[in-house]
Amino acid sequence: MAKNLNVTIKFWKQNGPKDKGHFETHDLKNIPDDTSFLEALDIMNEELIAAGKEPFVFDHDCREGICGMCSLYINGTPHGKTERGATTCQLYMRRFKEGETITVEPWRSAGFPVIKDCMVDRTAFDKIIQAGGYTTVRTGAPQDANAILIPKQDADEAMDCASCIGCGACVAACKNGSAMLFVSSKVSQLALLPQGRPEAAKRAKAMVAKMDELGFGNCTNTRACEAVCPKCETIANIARLNREFIKAKLAD
Amino acid sequence: MWLFNSSIGRKLIMSVTGIALVLFVTFHGCMNVVALISGEAYNTICTLLGSNWYAIAATTGLAALVVIHIIYAFILTVQNRKARGNNKYAVTDKPEKVEWASQNMLVLGIIVVLGLLLHLFNFWYNMMFAEIIGNPMQGGFEPTDGFSYMKQTFGNPIFSCLYIIWLVAIWFHLTHGMWSAMQTLGLSGHVWFNRWKCIGQVWSTIIIALFLLVVLAFWFCPDCVGQCDFKLLPFAVK
Numbered sequence A: 001m002a003k004n005l006n007v008t009i010k011f012w013k014q015n016g017p018k019d020k021g022h023f024e025t026h027d028l029k030n031i032p033d034d035t036s037f038l039e040a041l042d043i044m045n046e047e048l049i050a051a052g053k054e055p056f057v058f059d060h061d062c063r064e065g066i067c068g069m070c071s072l073y074i075n076g077t078p079h080g081k082t083e084r085g086a087t088t089c090q091l092y093m094r095r096f097k098e099g100e101t102i103t104v105e106p107w108r109s110a111g112f113p114v115i116k117d118c119m120v121d122r123t124a125f126d127k128i129i130q131a132g133g134y135t136t137v138r139t140g141a142p143q144d145a146n147a148i149l150i151p152k153q154d155a156d157e158a159m160d161c162a163s164c165i166g167c168g169a170c171v172a173a174c175k176n177g178s179a180m181l182f183v184s185s186k187v188s189q190l191a192l193l194p195q196g197r198p199e200a201a202k203r204a205k206a207m208v209a210k211m212d213e214l215g216f217g218n219c220t221n222t223r224a225c226e227a228v229c230p231k232c233e234t235i236a237n238i239a240r241l242n243r244e245f246i247k248a249k250l251a252d
Numbered sequence B: 001m002w003l004f005n006s007s008i009g010r011k012l013i014m015s016v017t018g019i020a021l022v023l024f025v026t027f028h029g030c031m032n033v034v035a036l037i038s039g040e041a042y043n044t045i046c047t048l049l050g051s052n053w054y055a056i057a058a059t060t061g062l063a064a065l066v067v068i069h070i071i072y073a074f075i076l077t078v079q080n081r082k083a084r085g086n087n088k089y090a091v092t093d094k095p096e097k098v099e100w101a102s103q104n105m106l107v108l109g110i111i112v113v114l115g116l117l118l119h120l121f122n123f124w125y126n127m128m129f130a131e132i133i134g135n136p137m138q139g140g141f142e143p144t145d146g147f148s149y150m151k152q153t154f155g156n157p158i159f160s161c162l163y164i165i166w167l168v169a170i171w172f173h174l175t176h177g178m179w180s181a182m183q184t185l186g187l188s189g190h191v192w193f194n195r196w197k198c199i200g201q202v203w204s205t206i207i208i209a210l211f212l213l214v215v216l217a218f219w220f221c222p223d224c225v226g227q228c229d230f231k232l233l234p235f236a237v238k
């Protein structure tokens, strides 16, 4: 049976990257607990608009947990306390208590400047991918699926790495503003497969160089990233990236 | 050079200097245990590690490791603060998986440096340095009489307490540092992460326990330490 909840939303307002920003609050009444958190924010925005106020800006797209666009820091946790392995759009009001004040903040990291309110600019991730997160082999016509044999374990592991949706929660959670979990997942998804091996060394070097150039921090293995990753990426990927990178540099 | 201008390179410097320091600390811990058994044997080691060129070269190398480790600790911290940006979160919720030590390595390191300075003042200044400058009676004992210096230092409860705080800080630093160093070297993964963590925990606990044992024994039972007859020990130089 669905219950109804009354909560207060304390949300971050900021006019562009230079603005100092501040919190505002809004009371939401009688929200059914099977409403998604983003739907609750939609309801809040309708109420704000009706009251002649500016709506609250936040990112979202698929709302089914696959695109990586949603990005809110909710009550001190990136994506909020969802069920294990889920994004902000998969957070439901039943996870909150009656009368609770829910604090909503943007990803705060120098690498992700605020565009407006809780919408941040994550093009840095695209630039890292552009630096080497692909293969350039000419594949020609589709091959027989069994022509290149890949151990099941490697295929599964590569798939797990590929499931990183580039949301940036790892950066948001990291006290060092490090993007290593993202970059290592994107390096691993190719490094684990034979198709990715020819360019593995070049890729690791190029992506790490871009990550450093864009000002992301040095990883000190605190594991805050893997604790919040909606896709359950692990720091085993980071160890793999370190290995790939060090090997590549030593081979030069 | 990639070691200095890439994030993974800088981490590698931390990791390699850290591991070298762990090995040194391990050696030092084992050496101290000798003092519990035989004061005479301990002083033989002190003589061996006195002001000869090998010992001075090794000490210089060690000092370089410490200095590099500290310099990079600060470089990493400054860069990481900048990467984090100036906007602090109003609410943060620390996940259980995140160890306290991992978030406070610099603070722990600073306590370690302070302890190190005290330690250099207590021992190195009176022993190796006294020998180098040719003023052997600096601290009241022969510079190779490490055993007497230990009795004197740990007989003072203030010094003993400071050393205990120091040891606890090193323990915390190492419980994170040991697996972190392996992770940085890329020698970790789903399976080895848990193994390194366990090895690091056990290793740092044993070493620190050895140090603690020495401090406590010299503090509370100065008359029962180092009493074995040196000549009966298997490694005695006859």
Ligand code: HEM
Binding pocket: A219, A220, A221, B011, B012, B014, B015, B016, B017, B018, B019, B021, B022, B025, B069, B070, B073, B074, B105, B106, B108, B109, B110, B112, B113, B170, B173, B174, B176, B177, B178, B180, B181, B182, B184
């Ligand atoms: C007894 C002396 C010391 C030992 C044995 C030691 C050992 C280690 C080890 C093994 C690591 C892990 C390296 C890695 O993650 O790649 C480390 C990291 C670190 N150490 Fe030390 N250290 C010592 C003294 C210090 C001092 C004096 C400072 C600072 C003033 C310091 C600050 C740091 C910092 C900031 C890190 C980075 C945290 C990380 O990457 O995990 N350490 N240390």
Ligand code: SF4
Binding pocket: A163, A164, A165, A166, A167, A168, A169, A170, A171, A181, A182, A185, A228, A229, A230, A231, A232, A233
């Ligand atoms: S590693 Fe996880 S937290 Fe980081 S961008 Fe990918 S999915 Fe998001």
Ligand code: FES
Binding pocket: A060, A061, A062, A063, A064, A065, A066, A067, A068, A069, A070, A087, A088, A089, A090
């Ligand atoms: S909106 Fe696409 S993952 Fe949340």
